[in-house]
Amino acid sequence: MATRLARKLPSSFSAFSSSPITKLTSGISPPSMSHGGPGLRCASSSSSSSTTTTGSNSSSSKREKKITDRLSAVIDAVNDRKLPTELRGQRNKVRSETDIINVVEQRIWHSMEEGQFENLAGKGKPLNLNTNPHADPAEDTLYRILSKNGCAPEWVELNKEIRNKVFEWRVALKKAWTSKCNGNDEEKWIERCESLKKQLRDINDKVFRYNLIVPFGRQMFGLKWEKEVARLEE
Known part of the structure; x- marks a missing residue:
């Protein structure tokens, strides 16, 4: 039986080698790594994409620089328009507000020399202070x-x-x-201090309320006990 199987094995192997599966597998070749292979194709595509990205970044940076230059030019033009005509186009020579004030004073002196202030309307008459042109009409x-x-705000x-x-x-x-310095009782000084500190807090409360309702620029500072006592010690 074993001899018969041994005799049949070569024929089975030959049949297997000639089967369609063997033919198919024998026709498959490994991937080529030649010049046009998939690996080099991926590398070339990645390099082209990086080149495209670099180009887009450079174009966007150029666009941003162009916009920035335009904005700076507009700002320079606006600032130049704020200057007197004598200083326009010479902003680099304007070092401080004093230069502008000097130009304004020169204009005033020239106008006075030319007599432009001689025939003003209302010259020699009292000013009309019934209205405030700088205040809100309703106020x-x-x-x-x-x-x-007979009232006030x-x-x-x-x-x-x-x-x-x-x-x-x-x-x-x-x-x-003064009573304390004259050698009077220390306890009276302490009692007066407590009373004066309470009055000081009331005054500061009024100052705080005043600062909330007063027009801007007219606020006042509150009182400080240490500062007021230091004034007396001097």
Whole structure:
């Protein structure tokens, strides 16, 4: 039996070698690594994409630089228009506001020498202070109504009240300090200090409220106990 199988094996092997699968596998060759192979094709495609990216970046940077140059040119033109005609186109020579002020003063002197201020309307007449051309029309009307009725805006009245309170408080502090320096009881000085500090807090509260309602630029500082006492010690 074994001998028969051994005799049949070569024929089976030959049949297997001549089968269609063997023919198909024998026809398959390994991937070529020649000049036009897939590996080099990928490398060439990646290099071309990197070149395209670099080109797009350079074009975008050029576009941004062009826009920046245009904006800077517009800003320079606007700043140049703000200058007097004598200094236009010479912004590099303008070092400070003093140069502009000098040009304005020269214009005023030239106008005075030419007599342009001689025949002004209202010359020699009192100024009309019933209206404020720099104030809002609604506020100006309100202020005139208050003035005719003998009243003033709240912040004006509060300003007067604060100044009177500060004056009275400083007089009281000076009296207490003089009494202390004359050798009076220390306990009275401490009691007066507590009372004066309470009044100082009330004054500072009014100052805080005043600063909230007063027009811009008219704010005032509050009082500080240490600073007021240091003034008396000097």
